[in-house]
Amino acid sequence: MAKLSERALIRLIREASAAAAPGLVQGIGDDCAVFGNSGEGRWLISTDTLVDGVHFDCHWHPPALLGRKSIAVNLSDIAAMGGCPRFVLLSLCLPPALDADWLQQWFSGVSAILAEYGCVLIGGDTVQSKELMISVTVIGEPGSGGILYRSGAIPGDIVYVSGTLGAAAAGLALFQKAKQEQIDLGLQLQWQVLLDSHLNPFPQVKLGQELASTGCVTAMQDISDGLATDLAHICQESGTGSILHLESLPSLPVLDAAAKFLGKEKLDLLLKGGEDYQLVFTVRPHREEELKVKMASFLDQQIFPVGIITEGQGVILEQKNGSRTDISFQGYEH
């Protein structure tokens, strides 16, 4: 039997989907689709599915935190376009033996994060299945700064990320190692920040809206599959290339020790691990200072320049010694 890769299937779907239709502002090819009839407001919509054993593991993921994360990864898609989340639909595939307490705790996490973001559950369905699967659809509105797409970057723009990279990937790898080798991670407090990054990611909804409001940002997306893949999406949609500077990639100090402990390349955690749910965005060089001033007055959050948009295509990683490697789309594929 021939197999179809995820990328091939997405290409098939993309070719079959309409680039233009009445009321359609943005189809497949961004964090959210955007629709709305002319003369009326616009809506953002995105859907994501989490599968037990693929996207999470019930062995180490406390149900309430998994409930939060189930919603957070979708809110992140709204954040990536500068939007404001409004409504959520849930589709749950539940194994018959699933524990009622587990489900109630999971749902308490869902309810808590929805309330924090002023978002409302408006529909869904539940079906029986062998595997636990959680499918979430989120609907949002543009924030006051309007919508930021992946397609607005031009050569010369500076590439920024909104926080440190690799922590969630390291956290996941730590849980996997601990399970395999039966280590108790609870005794190693240094890893806690990494474990938390994996268990309970923070969607950058407020930051996304603020960045859109500055008027300095040209393209944006969230880092869900690793910067190597997510910046490649911006390049693909903008018709540009990019160079990342290895020395500029921000990470937590503990990531070096974690990479060593895990026997992994720190660089792979930074660029290919995924699930950081930070934002990657591009800024016109002459507006960098303005952005920094505006950011300082808005929120107490550091942003990090990590590279530059170029002619050409793809994502090139440049080391201090000048050597270059193409890392386009080398991020995590679930």
Added chain:
Amino acid sequence: MAKLSERALIRLIREASAAAAPGLVQGIGDDCAVFGNSGEGRWLISTDTLVDGVHFDCHWHPPALLGRKSIAVNLSDIAAMGGCPRFVLLSLCLPPALDADWLQQWFSGVSAILAEYGCVLIGGDTVQSKELMISVTVIGEPGSGGILYRSGAIPGDIVYVSGTLGAAAAGLALFQKAKQEQIDLGLQLQWQVLLDSHLNPFPQVKLGQELASTGCVTAMQDISDGLATDLAHICQESGTGSILHLESLPSLPVLDAAAKFLGKEKLDLLLKGGEDYQLVFTVRPHREEELKVKMASFLDQQIFPVGIITEGQGVILEQKNGSRTDISFQGYEH
């Protein structure tokens, strides 16, 4: 481990979900949620998940027809409120060994039915899983007759269905029997209409819009879980009861032979089988004649009075001899 029934979970979710929020017109409790900011148009949205081995069986379901059905069951939710489908998002959980040809044929069915209904694919994701699972979100707009809810029925209204019942349930049972007993159904042409009803259901999108336009209909929903459950939803949301007249339930002539062949009660197929994807709706008695005249001028489709809305609650089945049974929510639970 304690288990949570689907109904208990839905109750939990419903209690936690907002009945009212800015921009929310209808939350959980109807075929679709309805949202829209004041002074702007409204949008309908619904999500449904199909699981291999639960909602369909790849052994007998040709992939292109399954593609059609994956979308049709969602279009039916839009039809149930008199809406017009516009946009679709797909979330696919695919086993790694899934055949590429199968997937391409499945997708050709999806594309075909979307084109027939002027509906556009605007987003989605694909993930790997052990089980094949298909989650579809559909977004629609109100038709020219506005939105029909489940909640508008009042005592005295006549209950109608838009076509024969039980054919899809019989078709499914025939496939199951054929698989179990290794019978070749291809040789028994009499069953074809039942098999087709299961394989390729027809969403009543046009009829739903026409019924809403008449102004004669007070409540509506689609028959996906069997009339015993779906009419119970109308009663629950309207705060009424209902009586169904056994003798009035329409079915195809071949259903008697199929029930006998299957060793099943015909009544169970009619009321509890589900997946008919006809519409059940209620009409003020003094507007029945007007509705019939309007229907005749609109479309060549018969509609069938099957009962009456009453005070009280639930769905009562009344036999010719006057004996009554409560059948509320006795439809199919996947």
